Amino acid sequence: EPEVTQTPSHQVTQMGQEVILRCVPISNHLYFYWYRQILGQKVEFLVSFYNNEISEKSEIFDDQFSVERPDGSNFTLKIRSTKLEDSAMYFCASSRGGNNEQFFGPGTRLTVL
Amino acid sequence: AQKITQTQPGMFVQEKEAVTLDCTYDTSDPSYGLFWYKQPSSGEMIFLIYQGSYDQQNATEGRYSLNFQKARKSANLVISASQLGDSAMYFCAMREGTVDKIIFGKGTRLHILP
Numbered sequence: 001e002p003e004v005t006q007t008p009s010h011q012v013t014q015m016g017q018e019v020i021l022r023c024v025p026i027s028n029h030l031y032f033y034w035y036r037q038i039l040g041q042k043v044e045f046l047v048s049f050y051n052n053e054i055s056e057k058s059e060i061f062d063d064q065f066s067v068e069r070p071d072g073s074n075f076t077l078k079i080r081s082t083k084l085e086d087s088a089m090y091f092c093a094s095s096r097g098g099n100n101e102q103f104f105g106p107g108t109r110l111t112v113l
Numbered sequence: 114a115q116k117i118t119q120t121q122p123g124m125f126v127q128e129k130e131a132v133t134l135d136c137t138y139d140t141s142d143p144s145y146g147l148f149w150y151k152q153p154s155s156g157e158m159i160f161l162i163y164q165g166s167y168d169q170q171n172a173t174e175g176r177y178s179l180n181f182q183k184a185r186k187s188a189n190l191v192i193s194a195s196q197l198g199d200s201a202m203y204f205c206a207m208r209e210g211t212v213d214k215i216i217f218g219k220g221t222r223l224h225i226l227p
Contacts, residue, residue, distance in 0.1 A: 031213065042220060043158070043204065048213035056213045091158055098213055099165075101148060104158035 002026045004105035006092050012111045013082055021077045021108045023092030032075045033093040033102060034067065036060070043091065049075065050098070082112045115139065117205050117218035125224045126195055133180070134190040134221050136205030145209045147188040149179065152202040152220070161203075164188060200225045 005024045013019050025032050034046040047057040049067055066078045075094075079086055089109050093102040118137045126132045138147065149161040164172045164179045172179040180189040192199055205218045 033213065033215075035215075043206075043217040045214035045216070050213075058214065089156060093158075098211065099146065099208075101146075101160050101163045102215060103160055104150070106155075106157040109156070 002028075004092055004094055004103055006090075006105035006108050008108060009106065010109045010111070012113065015084055015112055016081050019079050019082055019110065021079075021090050021092075021110070023075045023077070023105055024073050025075055025092065025094030026103060027073070029094035029096050029103075031055075031095045031098055031100075031102075032067075032069070033095075034077045035091045035093065035104075036088040037091065037107075038085075038088045046077070055098075079110075082110075084112050086110060087112045115218075116216045117207055119205055119218040119221050121221045122219070123222045123224070125226055127226050128197060129194055132192040132195050132199070132223060134192075134203050134205070134223065136188045136190065136218060138186050138188060138205070138207050140186075140207065140209050142210040144211075145207055147179070147181070148206040148208070148215060149177070149188075149190045150204045150206060150217075151199075152204065154201070158204075162190065195225050197225050197227060199223060 007022045032049040035043050037043045047061045048055045064080045068076050089107045091107045092105040095102045145166045147164045151159040162174045162177045164181045171181050176193045178191045202220045204220045206215045208215050
């Protein structure tokens with residue numbers, strides 16, 4: 001069964017460093033998303049991406065964040081200058097259409113020291 | 114106001130019993146979708162079941178069913194014949210109208226007892 005994959009599973013970085021989180025969505029899906037979950041809290045939407053552009057973003061997704069689909073398979077989230085409060089589990093998700101269920105990847109746990 | 118409310122932070126249920134996890138939602142959009150996700154201790158988010166606001170019948174997927182009561186704005190998840198592997202965090206979530214994002218509730222931690 002096709003699934004969303006994410007790498008790395010755990011990333012540790014120093015405050016102020018740039019990180020890139022990678023995702024491979026399900027191959028025939030057209031919509032891609034990033035969510036995050038701070039430890040012990042609920043899952044929060046960051047951004048959605050369709051047709052090579054951002055279709056929606058939350059207030060969390062400020063200028064420090066960017067997304068890219070550099071080729072036909074990968075979908076990346078870049079945090080330019082990480083802060084301590086960026087420590088969280090980051091989930092990538094994809095869906096066939098905007099109204100369809102979103103399938104989540106296993107997550108990348110980001111720890112900012 | 115909370116868009117998704119899950120009033121049970123934790124539940125303990127005996128193995129093989131049926132479980133109902135509560136979820137109420139708040140939206141003024143006539144078109145919306147409701148989701149349940151399972152998050153085991155390993156951390157991944159597993160899609161369980163989906164109910165569209167215009168769906169006439171309650172959604173079912175194997176041992177999972179969604180008790181959709183539109184007038185009450187309630188979308189409870191029912192797990193029949195619970196198993197030890199059902200122990201996890203369960204999130205109710207909603208997508209409104211043509212908006213892409215899914216809004217999650219705070220979750221219910223379910224413990225299945227042997």
